Amino acid sequence: MPDQTCACPHCKCVLGVDAVMKDGKGYCCEGCAQHHAHGEPCAAQANCECAKSARG
Ligand SMILES: [Zn+2]
Ligand SMILES: [Zn+2]
Ligand SMILES: [Zn+2]
Secondary structure: OOOOEOOOOOOOOEOOOOOEEEOOEEEOOHHHHOOOOOOOOOOOOOOOOHHHHHOO
């Protein structure tokens, strides 16, 4: 089974045990699954900047 990366546009985190499935896509964390609607940081990697990118 190949590694699957998060469906969040700017996130390159690999889906792990905490992966969230939504709309047929896999997200690395709840924050990504919610498209960082509330500014949640990426929970998979502390230095992942996908949350910032999502907010422009
Ligand atoms: Zn990430
Ligand atoms: Zn992610
Ligand atoms: Zn994200």
